[in-house]
Each structure stands twice: as C-alpha cells, then as structure tokens.
Amino acid sequence: xTQTLAPPPPAGAPSRVSRLRGIDWRxxxxxxxxxxxxxxxxxxxxxxxxxxxxxxxxxxxxxAIISVMAVAMxxxxxxxxxxxxxxxxxxxxxxCAALAISATGSALFGVLAGLAVGLxxxxxxxxxxxxxxxxxxxxxLAMLGIAFGLAQxxxxxxxxxxxxxxxxxxxxxxxxxxxxxxxxxxVVAVAIGWVVLNKTRFGRQVLATGGNRVAAEYTGVNTxxxxxxxxxxxSVVAAIAGMLYAGRLESGRYQxxxxxxxxxxxxxxxxxxxxxxxxxxxxxxxxxxxxIGLINNGLILAGFDNSQQxxxxxxxxxxxxxxxxxx
Amino acid sequence: MSxxxxxxxxxxxxxxxxxxxxxxxxxxxNGTPVLKGVDFTLARGxxxxxAGGNGAGKSTLxxxxxxVHRKDAGVIRIGGREVDFSSTADAEAAGVGMxxxxxxxxxxxxxxxxxxxxxxxxxxxxxxxxxxxxRAGEILQGMGVDLDPRAEVRTLPTGYWQLTEIAKALxxxxxxxxxxEPTASLTKTESEAxxxxxxxxxxxxxxxVYVSHRMEEVYRICDRITVLRDGGVVLxxxxxxxxxxxxVAAIVGREVDALAWVERPAATKDTTPLLEVxxxxxxxxVTDMSFTLHAGEILGLAGLMGSGRTELAKLxxxxxxxMSGEILLRGEPAGITNPRIAIAKGIALVPEDRRLxxxxxxxxxxxxxxxxxxxxxxxxxxxxxxxxxGLAARLIERxxxxxxxxxxxxxxxxxxxxxxxxxxxxxxxxxxxLILDEPTAGVDIGTKSxxxxxxxxxxxSGKAVIVISSELAELLAVxxxxxxxRNGTVTDDLDRRDIDxxxxxxxxxxxxxx
Ligand SMILES: Nc1ncnc2c1ncn2[C@@H]1O[C@H](COP(=O)(O)OP(=O)(O)OP(=O)(O)O)[C@@H](O)[C@H]1O
Ligand SMILES: [Mg+2]
Numbered sequence: 001x002t003q004t005l006a007p008p009p010p011a012g013a014p015s016r017v018s019r020l021r022g023i024d025w026r027x028x029x030x031x032x033x034x035x036x037x038x039x040x041x042x043x044x045x046x047x048x049x050x051x052x053x054x055x056x057x058x059x060x061x062x063x064a065i066i067s068v069m070a071v072a073m074x075x076x077x078x079x080x081x082x083x084x085x086x087x088x089x090x091x092x093x094x095x096c097a098a099l100a101i102s103a104t105g106s107a108l109f110g111v112l113a114g115l116a117v118g119l120x121x122x123x124x125x126x127x128x129x130x131x132x133x134x135x136x137x138x139x140x141l142a143m144l145g146i147a148f149g150l151a152q153x154x155x156x157x158x159x160x161x162x163x164x165x166x167x168x169x170x171x172x173x174x175x176x177x178x179x180x181x182x183x184x185x186x187v188v189a190v191a192i193g194w195v196v197l198n199k200t201r202f203g204r205q206v207l208a209t210g211g212n213r214v215a216a217e218y219t220g221v222n223t224x225x226x227x228x229x230x231x232x233x234x235s236v237v238a239a240i241a242g243m244l245y246a247g248r249l250e251s252g253r254y255q256x257x258x259x260x261x262x263x264x265x266x267x268x269x270x271x272x273x274x275x276x277x278x279x280x281x282x283x284x285x286x287x288x289x290x291x292i293g294l295i296n297n298g299l300i301l302a303g304f305d306n307s308q309q310x311x312x313x314x315x316x317x318x319x320x321x322x323x324x325x326x327x
Numbered sequence: 328m329s330x331x332x333x334x335x336x337x338x339x340x341x342x343x344x345x346x347x348x349x350x351x352x353x354x355x356x357n358g359t360p361v362l363k364g365v366d367f368t369l370a371r372g373x374x375x376x377x378a379g380g381n382g383a384g385k386s387t388l389x390x391x392x393x394x395v396h397r398k399d400a401g402v403i404r405i406g407g408r409e410v411d412f413s414s415t416a417d418a419e420a421a422g423v424g425m426x427x428x429x430x431x432x433x434x435x436x437x438x439x440x441x442x443x444x445x446x447x448x449x450x451x452x453x454x455x456x457x458x459x460x461x462r463a464g465e466i467l468q469g470m471g472v473d474l475d476p477r478a479e480v481r482t483l484p485t486g487y488w489q490l491t492e493i494a495k496a497l498x499x500x501x502x503x504x505x506x507x508e509p510t511a512s513l514t515k516t517e518s519e520a521x522x523x524x525x526x527x528x529x530x531x532x533x534x535x536v537y538v539s540h541r542m543e544e545v546y547r548i549c550d551r552i553t554v555l556r557d558g559g560v561v562l563x564x565x566x567x568x569x570x571x572x573x574x575v576a577a578i579v580g581r582e583v584d585a586l587a588w589v590e591r592p593a594a595t596k597d598t599t600p601l602l603e604v605x606x607x608x609x610x611x612x613v614t615d616m617s618f619t620l621h622a623g624e625i626l627g628l629a630g631l632m633g634s635g636r637t638e639l640a641k642l643x644x645x646x647x648x649x650m651s652g653e654i655l656l657r658g659e660p661a662g663i664t665n666p667r668i669a670i671a672k673g674i675a676l677v678p679e680d681r682r683l684x685x686x687x688x689x690x691x692x693x694x695x696x697x698x699x700x701x702x703x704x705x706x707x708x709x710x711x712x713x714x715x716x717g718l719a720a721r722l723i724e725r726x727x728x729x730x731x732x733x734x735x736x737x738x739x740x741x742x743x744x745x746x747x748x749x750x751x752x753x754x755x756x757x758x759x760x761l762i763l764d765e766p767t768a769g770v771d772i773g774t775k776s777x778x779x780x781x782x783x784x785x786x787x788s789g790k791a792v793i794v795i796s797s798e799l800a801e802l803l804a805v806x807x808x809x810x811x812x813r814n815g816t817v818t819d820d821l822d823r824r825d826i827d828x829x830x831x832x833x834x835x836x837x838x839x840x841x
Binding site: 195199200201204205207208211212214215216217218219220221222274278279 | 644646665666667669670676678683684685686687688689690694697698699701702704705708709710712752
C-alpha cells in the first residue's frame with residue numbers, strides 16, 4: 001500500500017515550460033511556412049526583383065480575389081460544408097454584371113445583377129443542403145456545371161466588355177492613392193470575417209454546428225439556419241469576386257474564376273481550418289492565399305514554365321499540409 | 328536475460344506470475360502530472376476494482392496498460408514478462424483487451440463487423456461474412472445478449488454499444504480484460520447478464536480490471552480494490568476486509584453520507600401544473616402517455632431501456648414531434664416544435680449521450696459552457712467575452728470541474744468531468760423545467776451526492792425536475808414521485824413514500840405485480 005500522497009498541483013498555474021509545451025504549433029504552421037518560403041525567395045530571387053515594392057504589391061493584387069473568397073469559404077468549411085461552385089458563380093456574376101451595364105449604362109444595375117446571381121445561387125445551394133439534406137459537395141458540384149454553362153450560354157462564349165470607368169475603378173481596377181483597390185477589398189473582407197467568426201454569436205454557432213451538429217442542435221443552435229447562411233454568404237461573396245474580376249479585366253467572361261474553388265479551398269485548409277469542421281481561422285486563410293500567390297510569383301520569377309509551376313506548387317502544398325498535421 | 332530459463336522454470340514462473348503487474352507508473356500530459364508512481368497488481372482469475380474520483384487517473388492508468396498512452400516511467404509485466412506497448416495492437420497481441428469508457432465502435436458497420444474489426448475471419452483471403460456473423464452470434468449468446476449481429480451499430484440504443492464493446496474484447500480471447508465503467512449505460516438486467524459473464528470469465532482464469540463508481544457493484548463482483556486519488560494509490564486491499572465507508576472515504580478523502588432519501592415538503596398541487604402530458608403518442612415509441620408535473624417537484628422516470636424514458640424527454644424538448652396528444656406548459660399548449668422554443672420557454676435537457684449530444688468535444692470547456700448562454704451574452708453585435716469568462720469560471724467552480732485550463736478542449740477531461748460540463752452548461756441557464764437523462768453517468772461518489780443536492784436545491788427554489796436514471800438507488804434518493812414506464816406508456820405513478828425499497832421498484836419496472 002502506497003501511503004505517499006503528494007498535495008495536488010495548484011490548478012490553473014502551469015509552469016512556463018508546460019505552457020510552452022502546451023502551445024499547439026500546428027496552428028502556427030501556416031505563418032512559419034509563409035515566413036520560410038518568403039525568406040527563401042528573398043534570398044534566391046533577390047536579383048530577379050522579388051523584393052521590389054511593385055512585385056510585392058503585385059502578389060497582393062493577384063491573390064486578392066482568392067483571399068476574399070477564402071474568407072467566406074472559412075465559414076463554409078468551419079460549418080462542415082463545402083462550396084465547389086464559387087469559381088463558376090464568379091464567372092456568371094461577371095457576365096451578368098457586364099451585360100446589365102452594357103444594356104443600361106448604369107453601374108448600379110450591373111452591381112445589382114451580379115449580386116442577384118450570388119443570391120439566387122446561394123438560396124438554391126442553401127435550400128438543397130438544409131431542407132432536402134443533400135450533401136453540399138454534390139449540390140455545389142452540380143451548381144459548378146450549371147453556372148459555368150449558363151455564363152457560356154448567355155454570352156455565346158464571347159467576352160462582354162465593360163466601358164463603365166467608375167465600375168472598373170471601384171471593382172479592382174482603381175487605386176486609392178498608392179494603395180491598390182483590391183488590397184482594400186481584401187483588408188475589409190478579412191476584417192469583417194475575423195470579427196464575425198471570433199467575436200459574434202453567429203461565428204460561435206458556425207463553429208459549434210461544424211464541431212458537432214447534434215450537440216449544437218440540442219443546445220438550441222438553429223443549425224439549419226447556420227448552414228443556409230454560410231452557403232448563401234459564400235455565393236454572394238463569390239459574386240462580388242466575379243465583379244472584381246470584371247472590374248480588373250474590364251469585361252465579363254465565363255472563364256473568370258474557373259478553377260478558383262481549388263485555390264480557395266487550398267488556402268483555407270493551409271490556413272488551419274479543419275476540413276471536418278468545428279475550427280477555422282480567417283487570418284490563416286489570408287496567409288494561405290498569400291502563400292499560394294507567393295509561390296506562383298516566385299516560380300514565375302525563377303523562370304519555371306507552366307507545367308513545372310503546377311508540379312512544384314502541388315508539392316509545396318502537400319509539404320505544408322503535412323507539416324500542419326504532424327504532432 | 329542472457330540465459331534461457333528451462334521449460335520447467337518457465338512454466339512455474341508463468342503459473343505464479345500475476346496476470347498483469349504495473350510498478351511505479353508515472354505519466355503526465357503537457358507537463359501536468361496525472362499518475363505519480365502507481366503500483367497495480369492484477370492476479371489471474373481475479374476481478375480487481377479500480378476506483379477513485381473523477382480525474383484521479385483511472386482511465387489513464389488503464390490506457391497505459393492497453394497501449395493507448397505510453398508511460399513516462401515505470402515497469403509493466405504481463406504474465407511475468409516485461410512489456411512496453413506502443414500501440415493497442417501490441418497490447419491485444421499480448422492478451423490485453425479493453426472495453427473503453429468512450430466507445431470505440433464504427434457506427435456505420437454491423438455489430439459482427441465491429442466485433443471482428445481487424446480480426447475478420449477469412450476464407451480464400453476474403454472476409455467470411457457468414458462465419459463472422461455466426462461467431463458473433465455465438466459470443467453474444469454466450470453473453471446472454473439478445474442482439475442481431477447483422478444490425479448496424481448506429482441504429483442501436485447506447486446500451487447495446489457497450490455490449491458490443493465487451494463482445495469485441497471477448498472475441499480477442501483476452502487474458503487481461505479491462506472494463507472502464509461498463510455498466511454506466513446498462514440497465515439492471517443487462518448489468519446482471521454482464522456480472523454473470525464476468526463470473527464465467529473469472530473461472531476461466533481471466534484477470535479483470537473493473538473501473539466503476541458504483542459501490543454495490545464493487546461488493547458484488549470484485550475481489551480486490553485499488554483506490555487512486557490525485558494520481559497516487561491511497562488504498563489497495565481485499566474488498567471483503569473493507570467497509571463501504573472506508574472505501575468511500577479513501578476515494579473522496581473525507582466522509583460522505585450515503586445516498587439517502589430526504590423527504591421534502593410536498594409541492595402545492597392546487598395550482599396549474601407546470602407540465603401536463605395528455606395521451607401523448609409519437610413515432611419514437613411513446614404511446615398514450617399521460618401525467619402531470621408541478622413546480623417544485625422532482626419526478627423520477629424508471630423503466631427498462633426502450634421503455635420510453637429518453638423518448639419522452641425528446642418529445643418535451645422538441646427534438647421529436649408527437650403524432651397525437653398534447654403537451655401543456657403552465658396550462659397552455661406548449662407548441663414546442665424544436666429545442667430553441669423549448670429553451671426559450673425555460674426547459675433544459677441534459678441528454679443521455681454526452682459525447683454525441685452534449686458536447687462539442689474539440690471545443691474548449693469554456694466554449695461548451697457558453698454555447699447555450701450566447702443569446703444573453705451580447706454587447707452590441709459582439710459576444711461579451713469578459714462576462715463569458717466570468718460566467719464560465721463560476722460554473723466550473725460551482726460543479727467543481729477538475730481541469731487544467733478552461734481554454735483546453737473538453738475532450739481532454741476525464742469522463743466524469745465531461746459529464747459535469749454538460750450539467751453546468753444547463754444550470755447556467757437557470758431553467759424552470761430541467762430534464763436530466765442519466766445525469767450521473769460516470770460521475771464519482773462524492774460528486775454524485777453533490778449533484779443530487781443541487782437537484783434538491785433547484786426543486787426547493789420552485790423549479791420542476793425530471794430525472795431519468797437506471798440507478799435505482801439514486802432515483803429513489805432524489806425523487807418525490809416515480810413514474811414507471813413500460814413499452815412507451817406509464818404503468819405506475821408512485822408517490823415516493825409508497826415505495827418501500829429498491830426491490831419493489833424493480834418489480835414494478837419488470838411488470839411483476841405484488
Ligand atoms: N489526453 C490527455 N491530455 C491531457 N490531459 C489528459 C488527457 N487524458 C486525461 N487527461 C487528464 O488526466 C487526468 C486524469 O484523467 P482520467 O481520465 O485518467 O481520470 P479518471 O480517473 O478516469 O476519471 P473519471 O472517473 O472521470 O473517468 C484528468 O485531469 C484529465 O484531464
Ligand atoms: Mg475515466
């Protein structure tokens with residue numbers, strides 16, 4: 001019989017060592033990965049102008065639209081859903097906005113048309129997922145094809161030029177002083193997304209729904225409304241992203257946004273959001289998106305051709321996700 | 328280990344060596360020590376109780392023996408041979424089987440597939456489904472369990488999950504069998520079958536570690552007992568030499584009163600009942616159920632598994648919908664079609680299955696506690712986190728939840744402390760009608776009497792409480808009135824004063840009229 005009975009350790013006062021060991025390094029993997037890749041490029045591509053102000057701003061500008069969509073996708077994946085239709089919704093929205101502007105000459109009607117695309121698709125996606133209980137993977141996979149086909153159909157595959165300077169300036173083309181407008185869009189989206197996910201009841205309920213839908217429902221969370229809302233927001237944000245494409249490229253075209261869903265999902269997962277739901281990081285998603293942009297930019301500067309870029313990008317993503325998973 | 332012992336040596340050594348031996352085991356998580364030099368010896372053919380308060384380290388010790396966790400220091404011997412498991416597969420190969428406190432089943436697979444998971448009988452290198460179903464059937468029959476091996480696990484009530492877990496361990500032909508709170512979700516009859524089974528295994532020389540918070544079970548089936556407190560052994564002796572008071576005192580570290588009924592002043596019944604259920608019938612099995620509940624009253628629901636207790640709770644809380652009949656709240660039709668309405672009308676439900684229905688396991692204790700309170704925690708459009716921290720801290724204090732930090736995942740808490748989190752999260756809302764479905768599952772003895780005390784306090788302050796419990800002693804200790812349910816209907820509505828003892832309630836539950 002052992003009689004030595006040490007007094008219990010004081011609760012809530014772990015030593016500094018244990019606190020350090022308690023840090024979950026995986027949640028910082030994206031920032032570490034970003035820093036490492038940045039440093040490598042800064043060292044090896046210094047002569048190719050990697051560190052120049054214009055190049056760095058360029059990276060921001062090129063990743064801005066992905067970053068904006070990644071903010072919404074963080075909510076979708078945190079709620080244990082997925083949205084594969086965002087890329088083609090962006091394309092359809094760009095086309096509808098462009099057609100409305102050329103028909104009416106009014107930027108307002110263009111914006112309304114673009115937003116309407118997001119609303120309609122979002123309501124359809126959300127309803128099918130919440131009320132018919134269909135898996136979001138299948139619903140949005142089908143929607144990917146439908147939106148893409150529609151955009152192609154109504155434009156007969158031709159680009160629709162946008163001659164409205166204000167629209168083009170607001171949506172992606174313009175600058176505010178030295179700051180590119182797209183950078184502002186990113187900052188606003190990330191700021192709103194961060195506050196909503198971390199500081200509001202809605203955000204907590206999204207995480208609870210994704211973490212354990214049954215327990216959330218038993219606790220009084222309206223899990224259907226939460227699911228519907230994240231699907232709706234995702235489509236509306238995708239529609240805004242489509243208008244950013246339209247403004248930046250001064251035209252609506254069905255190919256705008258094609259394949260973006262993969263970059264966006266990669267950015268979100270790289271950023272530490274759990275693919276199984278229940279945990280999400282908006283800032284992480286921003287850095288995931290920037291990391292992808294950084295890699296693209298560096299590989300181009302280093303002179304790799306397109307096929308090589310694709311392979312290297314794939315490898316880097318695998319390494320990054322593996323690091324984020326490892327205990 | 329250079330010289331090989333002769334065959335005779337080996338045999339004598341085998342027969343004399345304990346089934347399992349653990350010496351000076353130490354284990355910590357993230358720098359917090361959980362086990363501080365624990366000795367534990369399990370003889371062959373013995374049932375050895377492992378007891379202790381919530382978070383004392385029982386499950387951790389057993390998970391080390393089972394290869395789930397690695398010890399930081401110490402020695403483990405199985406049948407006299409030193410081992411160092413790095414996975415559960417190692418432990419299984421050495422003959423250590425475990426029935427987990429948290430289920431380790433694949434819900435989408437059949438009972439038979441779960442029992443033989445990773446050890447499927449094969450024929451021509453393909454899984455032999457027929458043989459598997461037959462052998463699973465034999466094991467279940469040997470256990471005295473009436474269960475179709477082809478049934479998908481997720482369609483079964485939780486009690487059967489437990490039985491499937493046990494069958495799974497038995498299928499491995501274990502020499503050491505660890506049962507972590509096996510009866511926590513079993514009914515009386517099922518527990519009886521389990522005890523019989525334990526007796527049979529014991530006779531076959533299997534050493535069984537039995538982790539339980541239930542004293543009567545310890546006396547009923549265990550030969551020896553080891554009590555852990557704060558990660559150290561405080562008592563290890565033959566059960567027959569110990570009084571229940573001695574054991575409880577060792578577990579809790581102080582004297583605790585046994586579960587006893589405290590008669591409370593009868594609730595005033597001339598007012599409108601808080602809850603009235605009239606001829607309630609639903610697809611979930613509830614048929615033509617009627618009863619009333621007044622404010623200030625504690626109503627116990629007794630019955631077998633599948634008798635309609637949990638199903639009734641789900642109807643009142645709006646998780647399932649009735650087909651016919653009425654639920655009246657304060658004399659008005661309740662109109663509860665989902666849990667949100669129920670909560671808004673002052674009803675709370677502590678559900679049966681904490682892992683599935685009660686908690687978001689990967690979220691922090693704090694997040695879990697605050698989830699039902701969020702609607703009242705607004706500061707403008709944002710959540711008032713400062714106030715939330717205070718609220719969470721108070722709830723943790725109130726139920727004495729043992730944890731390192733409220734910001735760490737609830738999954739890392741011990742089983743009983745997880746249960747306290749579920750209780751605390753609803754106490755925080757201060758409901759008028761509190762429904763508790765097996766509220767003390769996995770909770771230690773000291774805490775159990777505290778919870779019962781809390782329930783009485785709630786009722787004294789004018790709240791109505793419905794308690795569902797398979798532990799009759801507890802049900803009788805807390806209830807003012809007991810409804811006996813069978814096959815979805817109320818068969819008896821008994822005043823607590825008219826129930827003589829556990830035995831007579833048991834007879835009523837079984838449907839034996841005296
Ligand atoms: N994986 C883990 N990581 C960190 N801490 C853990 C982990 N598992 C257990 N703990 C902590 O170790 C302590 C002992 O837990 P354990 O589960 O062994 O208790 P127990 O005696 O089985 O309690 P109960 O009766 O409630 O089941 C608890 O304080 C718990 O929070
Ligand atoms: Mg335990």
